[in-house]
Amino acid sequence: MRLPNGEHESRPWxxxxxxxxxxxxxxxxxxxxxxxxxxxxxxxxxxxxFDPANAESLPTRVLWRLRDRLGIWFGLGRISAPIxxxxxxxxxxxxxxxxxETSLTDRLPDDLRNTAMDLDFRSLxxxxxxxxxxxxxxxxxxxxxxxxxxxxxxxxxxxxxQGQMAVYVKPRGLFGKGYMALxxxxxxxxxxxxxxxxxxxxxxxxxxxxxxxxxxxxxx
Numbered sequence: 001m002r003l004p005n006g007e008h009e010s011r012p013w014x015x016x017x018x019x020x021x022x023x024x025x026x027x028x029x030x031x032x033x034x035x036x037x038x039x040x041x042x043x044x045x046x047x048x049x050f051d052p053a054n055a056e057s058l059p060t061r062v063l064w065r066l067r068d069r070l071g072i073w074f075g076l077g078r079i080s081a082p083i084x085x086x087x088x089x090x091x092x093x094x095x096x097x098x099x100x101e102t103s104l105t106d107r108l109p110d111d112l113r114n115t116a117m118d119l120d121f122r123s124l125x126x127x128x129x130x131x132x133x134x135x136x137x138x139x140x141x142x143x144x145x146x147x148x149x150x151x152x153x154x155x156x157x158x159x160x161x162q163g164q165m166a167v168y169v170k171p172r173g174l175f176g177k178g179y180m181a182l183x184x185x186x187x188x189x190x191x192x193x194x195x196x197x198x199x200x201x202x203x204x205x206x207x208x209x210x211x212x213x214x215x216x217x218x219x220x
Contacts, residue, residue, distance in 0.1 A: 001028055001030075001031065001192075001193075001196055002026070002027070002028050002029075002188070002192075003028060003029055003164070004027070005024045007027060008152075008164065008166050013135060013150065013152060013166075014130075014132070014135060015135065015137050015166075015168070018104055018107050018108065018129075018137075019104065019168045021099075022146075022148065022170045023168065023169050023170065024166060024167075024168055025147075026165075026166065026167040026187070026192075027164065027166045027167075028164070028165045028166075028192060028196070030043075030164060030165060030199060030200075031162070031196075031200070032200035032203050032204060033046075033162065033163030033200075034156070034160060034161060034162040035160070035161060036160070036161065037134075037153070037159070039161070040134060040153040040161065042203075043151060043153065043163050043203075044131065046202055047136070048119055048120065048121045048126075048138075049122055094141055094143070094146070094172075096141075096146045097170050097172050097176075098170075102141070103127070103141075104139050105127075108130055112129075112130035112132070115131045116128035116129060116130050116131040119131065119136075121138070124140070125140055125142070126138040126149065127139050127140075133153070134152060134153040134155070134161070135150070135152055135153070136152075137150045137151070143172065144171065144172055144176045144179045144180070145169050145170065145176050145179070146170045146172070147169045148167070148168040148169075149165070149167060150165070150166040150168065151163065151164070151165055152165075152166070
């Protein structure tokens with residue numbers, strides 16, 4: 001499910017012009033998340049509603065809550081609190097490493113501005129940046145990193161699309177780089193696999209419910 005970075009970079013995603021000074025950390029395909037062009041909004045809704053602190057996977061819940069607790073103890077910033085509620089003094093205020101900018105919103109071209117204002121993360125301190133027919137991006141900022149989550153709807157031909165998730169990061173100094181290296185095995189072995197499994201189940205459930213509505217029946 002993990003893809004080479006080149007798979008993402010070979011496509012003309014607009015995020016690449018917005019974060020040229022960021023590192024493309026991860027690229028994952030979402031095999032079960034697929035459909036027509038109109039289904040991309042459903043994929044976005046799933047992404048913004050996901051709550052790792054209450055994930056189906058016990059290891060994921062434990063790791064996420066541990067990171068949140070460490071964030072409180074060591075002033076790293078919480079990762080389980082929406083930005084618009086319980087702002088902890090970090091999100092949106094720290095300049096991105098190597099710049100005076102505190103947010104990527106100033107880098108957005110005019111046609112992408114205010115395209116995701118109606119979207120709201122329920123459990124995570126992400127701020128939506130923009131949305132198109134095939135792209136959605138949101139940023140996060142804390143004491144360790146300024147990062148971007150990018151969700152893409154990849155054209156598979158014949159009107160079919162498949163979800164793809166990429167993560168861009170800009171660590172804050174040596175501490176941020178060390179932190180990213182420390183959590184890398186946990187992301188690959190625990191968090192991402194659990195996220196993919198849960199996403200697949202939720203997508204299949206939503207797809208079944210939608211089909212039942214279209215056919216006028218009820219899910220069993």
